[in-house]
Amino acid sequence: MSALLHPVISQISQVILGKQQQIKLTIACLLARGHLLIEDLPGVGKTTLAHAMARSLGLEFQRIQFTSDLLPADIVGVTVFDRESSTFSFHPGPVFSQVILADEVNRATPKAQSALLEAMEEHQVTVDGNTRALPEPFFVIATQNPSHQVGTFPLPESQLDRFLMRIHLGYPDAGAERELLEGRERRDMIDNLPPVISPEDFSSLQKQARTVVTAPALLDYLQAVLAFTRNSADYINGLSPRAGLYLLNAAKAWAFMDGRQKVIPEDLQAVLPSVVGHRLCPMNGYAALPGLDLTQRLIEEVAIP
Amino acid sequence: MNQSAHLSFPNLLAILLSIVVVMAPHAPHVPKWTVAFCLIALLIRLYAGLERRPLPAKPLLFSFAAVAIGGVLFSFGSLFGRDSAITLLLAMTVLKLLEMRSQRDITVTVVLCYFLAITNFFYTQTIFTALYSIGAAWLITGTMVSLQHRARPAKFLQVMRMSGLLLAQAVPVMLVLFLLFPRIEGPLWGLPKIQNSGRTGLSDRMSPGSLSRLSLSDEIAFRADFETPPEDAKKLYWRGPVLWDYDGRNWAAGQRIPLSSFRYDSFAPNLKYSVTLEPHDQRWLYLVDLPSRLPQKSILTRDYQVVSFSPVRQRLRYSAESTPVYRAGTEALPAELQRALALPPDAAPRTRAMVRQWRGLGLSGMEIAQRVLSIYREQPFIYTLEPPPLPKDPVDQFLFETRRGFCEHFASSFAVMMRAAGVPTRVVTGYLGGEINPVDGYLVVRQSEAHAWNEIWTPDEGWVRVDPTAAVSPLRIERGLANAVPDTDPQPLFRRTQLKWLVELRYQWDAVTNAWNQWVLGYTLERQTRFLSTFGFSNVGWQDMIITLLIATGIILSAFALGMFMRLRSNKTDAVQRLWLHYCNVMAARGVVRKTSEGPKDFTQRVAKRFPGLRERVVRIGELYIDLRYGKADAPSEQSTPRMRELRTHIRALYLAASPAGKTS
Missing domain, CATH: 3.40.50.300 (P-loop containing nucleotide triphosphate hydrolases)
Structure with a gap:
């Protein structure tokens, strides 16, 4: 910190x-x-x-x-x-x-x-x-x-x-x-x-916070997350490129607060629910199911490359 | 739950389209009520999807099903058999559509479509059927793909490309299955007997007009492939049913008597050839006159017909030999000759009165035949495809009044005259002519080449072929039917030789069809065995075939899997990641499995918690990995090598320290 x-x-x-x-x-x-x-x-x-x-x-x-x-x-x-x-x-x-x-x-x-x-x-x-x-x-x-x-x-x-x-x-x-x-x-x-x-x-x-390093491996992960939301049947729309940029900035800020000069997947995962939660619209049926957190699911489904 | 939650309208349309596509070919051969039933069900489903109405309730569906079963029983009297089963299947598929509530129902419906696409082959097995089925499979697979895109309606082209790719990947497996799947002699499922099949072809009866009707058909009777092509394949007489018994109007074959010992003199080298005969539901096979070596599973009758053991219900390929120039039948039985002279007492009185004068002149059989032929030549007889009807005695009316006839008129009247003059005569039906397809060299003989001629018996020469049609219209023999009949006569479209490009196209198409018949449909046990023997496998049993099949399929699938794996792997080739994955494997072996979505920090904490004794080392590994993978990527070689080395050392130490102590601590 x-x-x-x-x-x-x-x-x-x-x-x-x-x-x-x-x-x-x-x-x-x-x-x-x-x-x-x-x-x-x-x-x-x-x-x-x-x-x-x-x-x-x-x-x-x-x-x-x-x-x-x-x-x-x-x-x-x-x-x-x-x-x-x-x-x-x-x-x-x-x-x-x-x-x-x-x-x-x-x-x-x-x-x-x-x-x-x-x-x-x-x-x-x-x-x-x-x-x-x-x-x-x-x-x-x-x-x-x-x-x-x-x-x-x-x-x-x-x-x-x-x-x-x-x-x-x-x-x-x-x-x-x-x-x-x-x-x-x-x-x-x-x-x-x-x-x-x-x-x-x-x-x-x-x-x-802007100067925190994002390595290619992390950008791969970010892109995998974005691609997953775009291809998955769980959401009406995938994440926009702007949402991707926001996600990256937030992850940088999180890493910075953690006293690190590089972003690791955990940083992305920490901010992801707050950053994408209001941008992803679940398909019919999922919202009604209690306890099923879509963003948590998103984190679990995307493998870290 | 609302059904639209599972099925978007475009996807519903895709399913409906798939069903229509697989059902359409069945429309002509199911009862009309089935078509109406299916259409109504489809429309109900379309309406329910469009207006988001609920689907019919269970009791209503049950009554629909009862109506369908009742309808099948009413139309066919049974639920079993090809036609009734398929009718029932169609009806039940559309009912399933009305019951499509869960994801499972949808999948079942789509899979049913694949099955329905196959059932089409019960009726027809042409190239078009195959192409249509491939198209249907493409569409159905596309529907399946589209169903996976529940979120947004996927783009049509994207879906079809995906579907095409899937089908393309299936091609190697398809080829292996086609080549190696054990073939069973005869059809696999005992093709049902087909009543009123309406197949065109010669029969064992002949009446005025029966052959001329046939001559309008462009259907192929058989194809022949000569080992050494004869000089003029078009002039070959293909022997079919031999007709003996005349009742005043019709000729009939009568009893077939097997020939016990066959003696003949041959004056020309044998013709060797193989024939691919289209199914005609009869037992006789067509061979060039005179058969000298028979196909398998057939016998020769006393009048040199070749008869198969069983009716030809499927396309049949056989090889045979014939001797085109011969002398045979000199040792005819008296009973046979008697039969070849019989005439009904009241048949053709005028003709018989005319011919009877020749009896006392002491002429030989051949001389009498010459006289009869000269009648045809000298009087104004016309060879035509549209002979006038002969309501009175057909021979008298033809010879003295109409004088317009097709080959059956000439053969029939010739036989009557010869018999009246005391010369044993019979009628032979078969085919004469055909054309060589320049594309693949096959001789193609169509129904329109059906012909009838005669054989007369003389003590010295035995049975001798006389073709009275040749006397009237030598062109028929020389240059084929199209040139022999007047231009005004109707003819099959393809016979009109003026359309040169059409002829060319027909040849091409015919060669394709023939190749299809020979190599796809005709890929029987025999061909399969021969094919395998070219690879050095002889005497392959079906068990070996299955094993080879499984191995080959396994190899193909493994190749695909390997390709995918390589592509997957190529993303993680860098050394740091390989080390990390190795570390994860080591830990997994010790009971801490990294989830694919677990980051290095979380994993390190988990491992450290599980193995407090290794904490220092594990934390260092985590730090090094995070540094190397997510840190600054500048100066890779100088900067990262010592750290890489350190990481490797730590991991190796961990690997070697894989003692149970770590686990228990």
Whole structure:
């Protein structure tokens, strides 16, 4: 583990109990400069995780609560006429921030969703014909409720694709839950979290993560995984080349966090469920079967060359 | 579960198409209700697939099945036998289609298609049948391939290429099976007797019009292959049924009496040849006049017919010899001569009145024959394929009124006149002519070459051939049928010799068909034995054949497997990977098997946990391997060699330390 990242993980772990793996994945996602989607039931700590992450990294944080009457202007900002100076002036919306928590992103209408997702893709927004760059680094951590819940507009595949990872938090185990119940108010804890890494340091870590070596043997493995999803009868569509690139970046970040300068198959396997889970659509019948984790199956079926 | 979960609509279409393709050839020979039944079932399935409707319930299917069984019983009276079994099979296959719910049902249906494709050979075994079946197998295999692509509908061309590749890989095995599968003499499954087979060919009766009807048929009667081609193969008389008994209209063969001792004088070298006879459901074989060496399993009758032991129900190949110029039959039995003179008392009164005058003139048989032939020559007789009907006494009406006839008219009237004049005469039917196929040199004789001629008996010469048709139309003998009859007569298409390219094409096609008959269908026990003996195997029993077959198939499959293995292996040829795999094998022998999807780090941890005593070494091996395989690939030789050496040393040490101590610790 990189010395700079270790405090980040331990600090967040104090707030979100018993979710070490998810926290590591979240950091890997940010290291790989990807956006994160957290999908789970309300109340399992999605917002808390995002919030704690932003505080610990010392980044500017904005939260947008998505509702069904949210308008694009509520996200990107509005231009208003200033009577005193007789000019139009722009009032930036919450999107002009380093870390955006888009809470319950699937409760807004597609129009509002696309305003955010455009910002994610382009790292800029266009208001009244003026293009404005967003701050760097720029992360979106979106949370969404399971799409079968009432009042949701599920994100289309093309927009899901812009998230590097999708993770689930799940219920805490009994011990962690007891600790949670006994512990302090989470809100207070987050408010008091000090930044443990400077944005500049984090930015340099991101650069270092890019330099992790990927040997031909690993690329063979990655390609075998991609080919398997394209030929297998289990999925409606195979993985796109972009998904392959994302997978590689995430695996590099994972290897980097593990303190290695080379990616090994285990790194790929560790990030694979989060990176491809929302990109692969199982064929009819599989989704209905409980306990059959498609991505786990994918890992087991592809031999490491 | 929803049935569409298993079967996408394109795949359903592929299955339906396969079924239609394998069933279509059966349409002409199953009862009409079967066709309707199958079509209805197919349409129901198509509708259910298109509209995503549920399939018919079990009780309904049972009643469908009952209807099918009832229909078969009604049409055939039995569930057994070729036609009824196939009808039942067709009906049950389409019912299976209506019951296709699970993956297993789908597979069963597709495999049934393969079987149905084979059943077509019960009816026909031509090249077209074979090509059609190959096409069907291609399509069915394609359907199978497509069924594996449940996810996305696979591209048609991709699927068919895959299917073709699979079939192509099966070709060597097919050849081995064809060449080595033990042949049984006679058909394997006792071909059922076919009533009303409607096969064209000569019969042992002849009436006015029977041969001229035959002459319109372009079907092949037999093919002959001469060892030394005779000067003019087209002028050979191929002897068939000999007709003795005349009832005033029809000629019949009567009883066949085996010949006990055969004596003849030959004036020309023997013709050696082999004949491939198309099945005609009769027992006689066609040989060039006069047979001198008989095919196997046949006998010669007193009137020199060659009769096989059993009816020819399958294409039969036999070799024989004949002497084209001969004298035979001088020692005829009195009873025979009596039979050759018999005429019904009321037959042909005018003719007999005309001929009776010659009786007292003391003419020899040959002289009388000359007189009769001169009648044909001098009076306006016409040789035609469309003789007018003869409702009255056929001989009288032909000789004195119509004077237009085909060879049976001339042979019949000639025999009646000769018999009335007191010369023993009989009618011989057979074939005259044919053509040499320039492509493969075979003489091809078609049904249209059917001919009838006569034999008269004289004490000195025995039975002598006289062909009255030659008197009227020498061209028939010299240049074949097409040139002898008037242009206005209808003829088989291929006989119209003006279409030169058509003739050329026919020759080519015929040579192909003949090769098919000779080498594929005619690959009998005898040919198989001969083929194997060219490789030095003689006296091969069927057991040896099976063993050879299995070995050869095994070799072929191993070759394919080896090829695949090599391709697989070529991906992991680098030395590091070989060492690692060796290490994995060593560990597997000690009970820790690496899963194919297990990475080196996970595996190392597992091994270390299992063998704590080896921990240090195992961890080092893992590190080295990860370094070598997943690390920077720069400067391979200098950098990696020491590490390679170290890795090898560690693994060897592990291998040597393969002591039980490691396991128990």
